[in-house]
Amino acid sequence: MRPFVYIEPKNPQEALAASVANSAAKYLGGGTNLIDLMKEDVERPAELIEVADLNFKEIKATGKGGFLLGAMCNNAETANHPEIRKSYPLLSMAMLSAATAQIRNMATNGGNLLQRTRCPYFYEVSMPCNKRAPGTGCGAIKGMNAQHALFGWSEQCVAVNPSDMCVALAALGAVVHVQQADSGMRTIDFADFHRLPGSQPEKDNTLQPNDLITAIELPAPVFSDHYYYLKIRERSSYAFALVSVAAGLQIRDGAIAQVGLAMGGVAHKPWKLTAAESFLKGKKPSAQNFEAAADLAMREARPLSDNGFKVEMGKKAIVRALSQAYERTA
């Protein structure tokens, strides 16, 4: 590792001030991603600002029927919280499919939103990669890209966001709470939080420099009865998704009243399936409708040289996730 300074601010203001004072500083959550990347020489912060101990550790009701998840709560506490299990089982299921128990014990909710892509070119500093070293080219687009994007990619970058939690948050329609450099607060809709690579793949999200994530807000629960997180991967646990689907349904009078549908492993951001969602709304939860929705969802797919299989896999996964969600009774 390269030498760095480590500080433990007492409050968010101190953390923000430290970040403003050093443009090469980074916040440190559980460190499960950042420290790994430092060992790989991919991230080279000159200063680490410990934020995992800051006081954003609560999981509480919002008063608007929703819930607020503290950014510094760890993934395990969040996924296993009785209220979350009861009202947002889709989120629990997605979070518990990620990584390992040990990593979930360390990983914070804030850090999870900012975990970086697993593109192997990004990880190997001798390879070209626009995300790691802007302007060096994208190694994956002409190299190995079986794990890469189907949607929303650019010539500059075809990487995917690796988070499972974020796929569920996209389906649920969460909101991210942020404290800014001037200590002012701001919220960002989840759909706008992560970005597409465009010509600036080095930017994963729409945070401004120094922004500190303080909480994730969940809207009032609607998918607590019918939900499913399907994760297709190369082994039963401790592997990132090839393709994943978060599906939530609200069934009223035998029809789909509300639907939340998002995919992982297919884009630079958790991929919300808006067209499929609108198609399903008001329809009967039938195999036929699920298949039509899946076709609609994958219509815009632009496969790369190695990842054509994800189109078929994606369709199957959407249909399966929707039917499991429907058949599931809480």
Place this chain on the structure above:
Amino acid sequence: METATSSGIGNAIDRVEGRLKVTGMAKYASEFFVENLAYAQAINSTVAKGKIVSIDTSEAEKQKGVILVLTHLNAEKLKAYDEERPVLSVSSIQPVLQSPEIHYYGEYVGLVVADTFEQAQYAARLVKIEYEKDAPTINFEEARGEAYKPNEQSDHLRGDIDAGMAEAEVKLEATYNTPIEHQHPMELHAIIATWDNGKVKAYASQQMIDNAAITIAETFQIPKRDVRVIAPYVGGGFGSKLHAKQHVILAVMAAKMTGRPVQLTVTRQQMFTNTNLRQHNEQKISIGATRDGKLTALAHDTLSHTSTYEEYQEPCGSVSKMLYNVPNNRVTHRLIPMNIQTPFAMRAPGEATGSFALESAMDELAWKLKMDPIAFRILNDTQTDLSNDKAFSSRLLKECLRIGADKFGWNQRKMTPGTNRQGNWLIGYGVSAASRAAPYQKTSSKVLLELKNKTLYATVQMDATDIGTGSYTIIAQTASEYLGIPVERITVEIGDSLFPVTPGSGGSWGAASYANGARMACLNAIDGLKRKLNSHDKAGSIEALMIDNQVTRYEAEGTAEPSEAFKKHSVYSFGANFSEVWVDKDTGMYRIKRMVNVGACGKILNPKTAFGQIIGGLTMGAGMVIAEQSRVEPNYGNFITRSFADYHVPVNLDMANIEVVFLPEEDKIANEMGVKGIGELGITSVAASITNAIFNATGKRMRDLPVTPEKLLTAAVEEIS
């Protein structure tokens, strides 16, 4: 506290060193305390072929704590290979940093030695190297034409393949691929080296002590007696630690040049590029049988790759030579020199990969014949090894298959694929036969008997290693058996080149060799003592004899080696694997639900450690199917899989309920104690039992490993009428 004692062989006792391991007291290579230790970090090339044109070490050298930056410009001159692409053996020399040439991505190009590990690691990143790049040979398809017939010959031909195929009424020609895999033992390769007045001492994580000493001595051209290698505990090897690799030489060189002891640990990423691998094998099988199922011909032609500077060839066809009664047989191996590090033995070299091809083909042919795959194998059983016309010393393959079928509930299997369904799952059963040579080797050992408070204690020494397999335990059990004292009074000291020479741990010969070596030392001690004391008491205990004669200390050595009878026979362990696999009908996901393994592998010294070997083997065999695969980047030649986050080995959730059965077997031809190899039998043919089950579930033939969700999803269902 309980003071129960245990004795003798055949008991399922706990590992004698277990407590040391779980309490962290067992010391592995990099953990020894050595005064004034310096730390090293190796630097790897970032091109796959070419030449270093410049190196700038100034920035690195300026850093605090840095003692030495080693490159080809200032490295010690080492012995060089005297032929082009020599055959890599377990004791080959390992020249390193001898020229600016680059042969593969990740080749060592430098080493930084510093006062702390962190300083060395940081400074290593500051060394600037420029290369002149050349186009590397990294594409197997494109380089096919460069294949050559290797020097090390394991080809075989008997009868007439064309005639045999012409005679066949039912035939199959199929190609099976296994990818590059890596051994990846849990303990990283590591060494602490000291150079003291021309004498080398190395704490090194190696499977074979004596061979490591030879490699060091010959590479530096110093007498072997001046090299001491110590490895009391080794955290796994799977073949990657059979041979002392270049990092061993780097550390010794650094110790010599700095005058300080040097610790060098190979990183997990470097274990992809610098400590061997199993190469990609393309195996073509042509097989034919008469309508009633008698095999008439079997050809097994393997195309693999080696490096451009050393030759290694995995004998994939070895199983096809000897497993079945087939009169016409051809086995060939060809190699493509590629810009990838030299492959080397990985657990059951030849059998693990070869049995996947052969046992898949046997299943395919049985299906074409509409025969039960077990009946088909039994019909083609042989008690003679047709590749050398020697009788098998013992062979219970038929029994393994029959008993396994019974335990597994094979009669519940539906013959036609896709007909056993439950919800979204398709259920399949698969079987495969396993065989692995049991090559016992010359082994020496020393035993020291000591009487303390009228109680006999013994210390057994040999340069054996325990790579997690249970060597300590079975050596103690053997001494206990022959000396007639409990295991608790026996101290086993291994892993030091000062001790008598053994073949080390590898090739499934460890247990048989160590146990027979220990036995000879014990028998010689008893014999020698009785002769010395003029005792003719055959039945009396050795402890009583020493007490009666007031002898408090006695030492003896013994050597065991293969007998004439051994040489006149083919000595193998046999087994059968059964798997039940559930395949998701849509998504490409599958689960291995149940496995039964039956083995006939001689005398079981300790059912507990033996069981551990088999479960480990089954897991590694399942890993070959589930996901194990190292991918080479097509434009740059580096491994794109570079940590355990992308090189997937099975996790607990992937593994099935496992039942292991050992058939009782007496085989005194194998060796005096009747012990046969077991360390590699467990991995052999497991993969085929799983892919055969996938076929039975789905009608899809998976001939390329690993079977990823992607491949299973896109594979076509074969004509199944």
